[in-house]
Amino acid sequence: MATASDATKSSAGTSSLPWNLLRANGILVALAMLLLFNALFTPNFLHLQTLFVNISQVATIAIVAIGMTLVIATGGIDLSVGAVMALAGALAPLIFLSSFGVNYPVLGLALAFILPLVAAMACGLFNGMLVSVLGVQPIIASLILFISGRGIAQVLTNGNLQTFSNPAFSYLGTGRILGLPFQGWLALALACVIAWMVQRTVFGRYILAIGGNERAARLSGAPARTVKIGVYVICSMLAGIAGLIVVAINSASDAARNGNLMELDAIAAAVVGGALLQGGKAPIFGAILGAVIIQLVKYTLLANGVEDEVALIAKAMIIVVAVYLQTARRV
């Protein structure tokens, strides 16, 4: 009678200190390496102009990524951000170019900021209700507006490119404060406000608790439905702001292109920034760093003669590695 061999004893994996450090601060190390590489090899990298270009490009990604980080923190995802950008971006010129907007320029301008954001928040309310009240999976819930949101924007504008000349509105995309692009400051300010919200308010605390352990949070009295709806509303509102910025930069609104594929960049930035897909973490400044890294990779490759296409592959690898490291850390 043969007997079974003793099962192997599982040994706890011992990892070295540098490896742990790298994993904990991987994003900063990556950023430092990118900057160092560029400083050494990329021509004209250390010029102010380079900074401007990169800041204006990274700001919209960063703003959307902040909202996406909040949604991901509750264990959700929002695919509709690009469509919401298009919708908000299409509404603004419609308002200040309308006869009302021309007759009452100040009020028209104010409404051109407010109404698109209200519309964006309505989109967020729709997503949030589907997710939290009806229990639809976030990816599918946000797919509805992903498909029809841009359609609505195109219906509103009849698919036309709306060009305009409105210096006050365009300040959003072309203005400078202390020599740096306005939208860069705006992204930073929004990040500070949201980060404050996450860390200091009851709402923020509930976001992390629900994402970390929804059952425990509910049993401790957290209003899970309301909080989830709120998160989608904020995410859509930020997407709306980003949509307005893109329109302001171009002095034109193109519903077909505004925010196209933004959902992917935002998710990538959030994940690279350290957001856990299963929820419970909302690294707001991480999302900003993630956006910066994705932009820098793209820029680095471009500036060094590598084609735009290869940058996509690089982006893909960054995402997989970032998530893989998260998975490895959990085990």
Next chain:
Amino acid sequence: MAGGFDLDLRRYVRGNTQTMGVWIALAALIIFGLLRYDNFGGAYNITSFLNYNSMFIVIAVGMSFVIMTGGIDLSVGSVAAFTSVCAAYLSPYGIEIALPGGVLAGMAIGAVNACIIILMRVPPFIATLATMLGAKGGALVLSGAQTISVDWGSNFTKLGMGNAFGLFPWTIVIVLVVVIAAWFILEHTSLGRTILAIGGGEEASTLMGLKVDRTKAFVYVFSGGCAGVAGVFLASAFGAGQPLEGLGWELSAIASVVVGGTLLTGGLGSVPATVAGALLLGLVFNILNFENGRGTISLSAYWQMVIRGAFLFIVILLQTRLTAGPKARA
């Protein structure tokens, strides 16, 4: 004894109306079109409609397998773009080489998905998001960001432009083959049943002794292969490899699958209903064209996206009711 084993009739009926809904809606839309527009039932409209939608049907079928296991494949659009470029390069060797070549390229990317998901335990959403970017990059690198013209001298363009037996496009024949094969796999093989079982409960399937990892690998490779077929169609229909095409295809495919009644949480689904879902979403566009052609109203083409989204919304509302039953029991 039988008294204790009463049937939950309500749930059963609800379960079937789920797939029946698509067919009823599709039939209603077709009857509406036939009654309202003269050329709607004409051979030209039917073949061009099917030809145009063949790519989406094939992708939706591949996607349906992935969703039935409870996963998702966001890479299909990029994979189709990638394989259209591959097929264009292979076109001088004829369709006999270009079609299998394109499909193999798609399956290779599907295999990458499978590896990342199964071996690295990265969630399908992120894994296929990454390969979506990667495949798109690959397509652009391979093509130099240009459309790649196919070899018009070979028989390659016959696929998208020629007719089988002088009757209908070859693409329709191939779609039919893929659909029947997929239906057959799902309904009549152990593999197909395992796909549905995994979607019904991955943990339970493992404990039942099913080959979960192998089956999951299959669905991602299959989905990649289907995207490969769509890519070859794309190149053949437009006479060029299109590295920039395929944007948002994955989401239309998901929408088709969902409209076709496949449960988002996996475990329930049908291939014919998925095809019906894809046709339904395509018909919205077709009918819109006819309506504009009559000139009575003028709805821009952009409405089709809005209406598609509305369809999806309605189906999801219906589905949440369906899934609420079993969940409440648990």
Next chain:
Amino acid sequence: MSRPLLSMTGIDKAFAGVAALTSASLSIETGEIHGLIGQNGAGKSTMVKILTGVYRRDGGTIVFDGAGTSIGNPRDAQEHGISTIYQELTLVPLRSVTENVVLGYEPRLWGGVINWRAAHRRASEILTRFGIDIDVREPLGSYSTAIQQLVAIARAVSLNAKLVIMDEPTSSLDEREVEVLFKTVRNLKASGVSVLYISHYLDELFRICDRVTIMRDGRTVACKEIAGTTKIELIAEMLGRNIDDIQSAGMTQLGGGDARSGALLLEAVEIATGPRLRRFDLQVHAGEIVGLAGLLGSGRTEAARALFGVDSLKNGEIRLKGAAFKPAGAADAIASNLGYLTEDRKAEGIVPQMSVRENLTLAVLPKLSRSGQVQRGREREIVDRFIKALGIKTANMDQPIRELSGGNQQKVLMARWLATEPELLILDEPTRGVDVGAKLEIQGIIRDFVSRGFGVVLISSEFEELIEGADRIIVMQDGYSVEVLENPGITENALVKAIAHHHDSRTAH
């Protein structure tokens, strides 16, 4: 019966350094129905999962059917002839009955094509053998739980099983369905198949088992012929008590009952939420600890959930300080000054990524905020106070809670509720899985809370804790509150007897 069908000896298993099994053993004869019992955490399911290849053992030997086995996964186990029916049905309810029976082992035509006609025929043949005559083409989910259970068994047997493992098979069946199941089990035995029957319903064991193995704290403590034992004896083994002491216990609980100090705080009258909580009565007065005792599955946790408004009432009513109390959820209950410490610390207690501070103040946040903003100063003050008062060992209040020991995590969760300044706390196994020191401290906290004139509902599987702590103990069985014992005067043996005794009152309604 010279050689047992299965012999597991010296099985060791540890999870993250915590021993789950210590030299456990199990031996099953061919054609035997063998019971396996033990309290929560005794190691029953770990044992089964090692046998079926879900877990790898750290040490020990398994001999099955005369050969040493190296079962690596559940499919391996099936191919060796070991089939398992898990507590959570491992079937696919959306698929047809046939599929569920033959899944993975379908009859094939050429080229791997499923022969559906043969499959349906085989499925109905197999089911007919169990006396089930149903349409096998219907989705499994359209049939009752009992049918699903039997289909699972049919599947197991059709795989030429030599050993069928059943994990709590009757927990969701009604009495008539249980009869059908038992008939099936006896049929299996008659055809030479062995059954390992895991259940916490001891009456069932006496009806169908030949022998029963008792586990406690990861060890096998006894294996008895069922014919030569009694229910009290089994419970004594399960709990590690002396049988003679239990049997000589008098009915001393008749005394007392006038020790009630305060006003009536919470009252539940004939409440029911479903099959797990069918009729439950309770009264808690200020300054009183009311214990809930009962075996696993008796409905204690369900009672707690009902009182806290998590599960909605199907029957009966709850009154809080005389007024009707209908909480729509936890937030309502908290606002009414109730607190609920859950049994499952991991799944329903801690938020692992959050710090000690954030976990501690989670339930008190609404009171801690001014216009939505958390008042950090007050928060730190409260956290600091509770860390000191409860002796929570943490590097600092911002340490992630997952890094704390189980006992300290539990103290943080106690503090979470104490911080809300509740008038009534529902504590579900507050000292489970914590070391002795922390246990005494937690019990001290509870005593202190009550001495300030508040009320506690204490659920515990530890009799000492209940007897020493509770002013009254409500005994539960099968979702019914069946008996109330009053302190002083409750002895451990009296309590065990009350739990083990078959109460007719539970079927009166």
